[in-house]
Amino acid sequence: MFDRPTLAVENEFGLPIHRTSRWIFNCYVVEGGDGHVLVDAGLPATAAAALALISGRDGSADHAVATHGHCDHLGGMPLLHNQAGTLAHLPARCADYLDGETPRVFGAKAALGFVPMYREQPFSLKAAAQFGRASTRIGYSRGETMVFRPPVASFLTDGDPVPGLEGWHVVAAAGHTDDSICYYHPDSATLLSGDAVITLGGRAWFNPEWVDAEASRATEDRLRSLEVRYLLPGHGLPIAGDVWARALAFGERPPGRGLLPRCSRRFGQWPSGGHDRRSDPT
Numbered sequence: 001m002f003d004r005p006t007l008a009v010e011n012e013f014g015l016p017i018h019r020t021s022r023w024i025f026n027c028y029v030v031e032g033g034d035g036h037v038l039v040d041a042g043l044p045a046t047a048a049a050a051l052a053l054i055s056g057r058d059g060s061a062d063h064a065v066a067t068h069g070h071c072d073h074l075g076g077m078p079l080l081h082n083q084a085g086t087l088a089h090l091p092a093r094c095a096d097y098l099d100g101e102t103p104r105v106f107g108a109k110a111a112l113g114f115v116p117m118y119r120e121q122p123f124s125l126k127a128a129a130q131f132g133r134a135s136t137r138i139g140y141s142r143g144e145t146m147v148f149r150p151p152v153a154s155f156l157t158d159g160d161p162v163p164g165l166e167g168w169h170v171v172a173a174a175g176h177t178d179d180s181i182c183y184y185h186p187d188s189a190t191l192l193s194g195d196a197v198i199t200l201g202g203r204a205w206f207n208p209e210w211v212d213a214e215a216s217r218a219t220e221d222r223l224r225s226l227e228v229r230y231l232l233p234g235h236g237l238p239i240a241g242d243v244w245a246r247a248l249a250f251g252e253r254p255p256g257r258g259l260l261p262r263c264s265r266r267f268g269q270w271p272s273g274g275h276d277r278r279s280d281p282t
């Protein structure tokens, strides 16, 4: 009864980018010259919705890229590999994790900072259940050795071109995690930011969950130096305009929304309206 499917926002802001979301989990489908590239296919539900969207366009799902190795950013990649032969690409640091290095993860205090996000997009019981299952099966969300079973087509590092997308490149964005990267298209000033920057209430918010404060500040400086007119985050709604002008800096709390008791009290009261309630292709 709480499952309010969202999505398939066609060509948001007129960009050749579509978004498939459930609850707070965004997956982006970027139109390439020949096929499509999925960014952060984090849940089976969002990956399936993306595949439905692509098949509705008579297109192919050639590549899937992740912004980091958390389960909610790559949990849909096995489905894409099995159903569409989509090639999986991971951040370079994931190669070390797959070799046995233990990734750093943030603790409960950092996770508390994320609580205001839970009301930012319509809740989906299906997404919550898939997130719970994925967290034990794929990625490294719980700090153990990373698990990822589909073949990895390539590992991506700063400055690399994005497979299947002309004019896009990788921007290193450590801080949220050590492997975090963003995808940037200078010509349209579009940034697919993963969790390096999320959005809350129409504002960019630099990384409320972090493993490295110094890296987070350096990443904020670097990203603010990029011209960004379209910010498409891993969590929260995409925003357009002078996105850095009103951004919440790293370490800054959203006004009036940072307290857990307040959020708990209001949990379950979802905002009305918004453009995030479209028909669900799945």
Ligand SMILES: [Zn+2]
Pocket (backbone or CB within 6 Å): 070, 072, 073, 195, 234, 235
């Ligand atoms: Zn995430």
